[in-house]
Amino acid sequence: MTPDTDAQEFPELESLLMAWGKENRLQPHEAEGICLNALHAGNLTQEPLSYQWWRDIFTPPAPLSPALLAPLWQVDRFVQEAMARAFAFNIKQPTLNSTFSIPSK
Amino acid sequence: MSPTTTQTFNNLYQAHHRVLYAYLLGQTGDKESASDLLQETFVRVWKHWDDLERIPEDRRRFWLLAIAKNRLRDLQRKQTTLWRTESTLREQLKTQEAAGNPVKSAETQELHARLTEAICQLPENLRLILTLSLVGEMTSADIGALLEMPATTVRHKLRQARISISQTLQRDEI
Numbered sequence: 232m233t234p235d236t237d238a239q240e241f242p243e244l245e246s247l248l249m250a251w252g253k254e255n256r257l258q259p260h261e262a263e264g265i266c267l268n269a270l271h272a273g274n275l276t277q278e279p280l281s282y283q284w285w286r287d288i289f290t291p292p293a294p295l296s297p298a299l300l301a302p303l304w305q306v307d308r309f310v311q312e313a314m315a316r317a318f319a320f321n322i323k324q325p326t327l328n329s330t331f332s333i334p335s336k
Numbered sequence: 337m338s339p340t341t342t343q344t345f346n347n348l349y350q351a352h353h354r355v356l357y358a359y360l361l362g363q364t365g366d367k368e369s370a371s372d373l374l375q376e377t378f379v380r381v382w383k384h385w386d387d388l389e390r391i392p393e394d395r396r397r398f399w400l401l402a403i404a405k406n407r408l409r410d411l412q413r414k415q416t417t418l419w420r421t422e423s424t425l426r427e428q429l430k431t432q433e434a435a436g437n438p439v440k441s442a443e444t445q446e447l448h449a450r451l452t453e454a455i456c457q458l459p460e461n462l463r464l465i466l467t468l469s470l471v472g473e474m475t476s477a478d479i480g481a482l483l484e485m486p487a488t489t490v491r492h493k494l495r496q497a498r499i500s501i502s503q504t505l506q507r508d509e510i
Contacts, residue, residue: 241498244505247451248498252470254448255367257357257374265371266349269378270342 341385348388349378352397355482356404358472362464363408365456373411377404401482454504462497465490 257265356377360370380403381388391399455463468479476490483490 240495241502244498244502247447248466248470248501251448251451251455252467252473255361255467255471256354256473257371261371262353262357265375266346266353266378269349269375269382270345 345378345382345385348381348396348400352400353378355397355468355472355474355478356400358468358470358474359401359464359482360404360408361471362467363460364411365463369411373404373407376407380407397482450505450508451501454501454508457504458497458500462493462500465493466497469494 353374357370357374360373361367364370364373377400381400388396388399455466458466465479465483468474468482469476472479474482476487476494480487480490
């Protein structure tokens, strides 16, 4: 929101700029993934999992294959929590069941 | 870390991530770099939690910004080209629009691509302020407080940015 700018001077441009700003904001699922990863890294005193991984997890339609998840599934409860939150964003996961067991290949 | 600390961390993140992300996007011009830097910033926060607790709440944004600037400096040492000529943002916008909104016309997509290019061409200080305004959803007063300049200067620069973008778009139409 830019209520104190000279929007009236460039009315057509302003709507374009507002749309541009909206499209370039972090989406809620992206922001959530970044926060969780920072928490994860901080708690374990480890380097964070790559942002690419979080993006794969949180960006619908996420290609969450068992091959992608299996090595990461056992990391710790933060990964499981991340998955739970990812599910909360209504990402369809036909390859996983709701109990968060390690998926079979 | 206790649940209380985790909750405080979450609250801190919710309060400041949008502005920090906008700042980093304005500086890098790249959503992925900005996201990575935002994440690194908060990893650093987590690791220096004791420092944070000594900082008054109204100064915490500046402390976070200082960390983000350091992360940015590290990145700049690694890669010399920020705001690439073939803008990553432009490509991302095309991808987003193709994937997320197929009904958008080719004309609209082209217009957005040209707008992104025009923003990329802005001088760094104008681009940063515009990004903080549009992506960070900040008022001129907030931007002024963050960048330590008067709100009137911010408004002037926002106007300059709009004039410049408008001229670039008109020039491209000819």
